[in-house]
Amino acid sequence: MLLLLATAAGSLSAAPIRTLPGLTGVTFYELTSGVTAFTYGNNATAMTTRLSSGLNGGTNDFIGAPGEFYDVFYSDANGTPNINGEYISIEAYYAGNGAGLNIGEVELVFGVNPIQYATSVASFSAGLNNYLPGNLNFIIDGNINTATGMGSDTENNMRVTVGFAPIEPPPTGVPEPSTWMLGLAGLAGVFAMRRRQ
Numbered sequence: 001m002l003l004l005l006a007t008a009a010g011s012l013s014a015a016p017i018r019t020l021p022g023l024t025g026v027t028f029y030e031l032t033s034g035v036t037a038f039t040y041g042n043n044a045t046a047m048t049t050r051l052s053s054g055l056n057g058g059t060n061d062f063i064g065a066p067g068e069f070y071d072v073f074y075s076d077a078n079g080t081p082n083i084n085g086e087y088i089s090i091e092a093y094y095a096g097n098g099a100g101l102n103i104g105e106v107e108l109v110f111g112v113n114p115i116q117y118a119t120s121v122a123s124f125s126a127g128l129n130n131y132l133p134g135n136l137n138f139i140i141d142g143n144i145n146t147a148t149g150m151g152s153d154t155e156n157n158m159r160v161t162v163g164f165a166p167i168e169p170p171p172t173g174v175p176e177p178s179t180w181m182l183g184l185a186g187l188a189g190v191f192a193m194r195r196r197q
Helices: 133-140 177-196
Strands: 003-005 023-031 035-041 069-075 087-093 103-110 120-126 158-163
Touching: 023 069, 035 069, 087 103, 103 133, 120 133, 133 158
Parallel strands: none
Antiparallel strands: 003 120, 023 035, 023 103, 069 087, 087 158, 120 158
C-alpha cells in the first residue's frame, strides 16, 4: 500500500508541455552516485508513453541505483498519463535499502531560453519504507544537487508529478508598439532637456 499525498499544483498556461514553442526536450537529474542527467526529446517515446508492464531491468526509461528503475511521461496533475498533459510524472520501482526515486530537478530544454525547472509538486505516491518527507520539495528547489527520497516498496511504484510556472514565449526581436512609444517619449524628453540647456 502506498502513502498518497498531494501538494498545491502549478501548471503551464493550459498548453501541452510537449508543444511549447522552442521546446526541444526534457532533462531529469537523478542522484545516486553523483548527478546523472537523462534527456529525452519532447516527442520521444519515453515521454509520450507510460510503461505498462512492471518496471525492471528490461523495462525502464533509465536506471539509478542497481534495482532502481524509472519511467517518465507527460501526465495530468494526478499522474494519469496524458500525451497532451501539462505535467510530467516520474515513476520508480525500488525494493532495496534506503530511499529510491532520487530526482534533483526536472528541466524543460529550450534552444535559447534560460533554464526552466519544475516549480511545483502536483501529487506523489511514496514508498512504504524509507520515505524522506523533508526531501520532497528538493525536486523544485532549483538545485540539481539535492534530491527527493521517495523510499522503497516491494510491490508498488513510487511517483512524483511536477508542474511548471507559466512560461513566457521566446522573444521575437520586435518590440511591442507600447515599448516603441515609451522609447520615443523618453527620447523626446531627453532632447527637450538638452534644448533648454
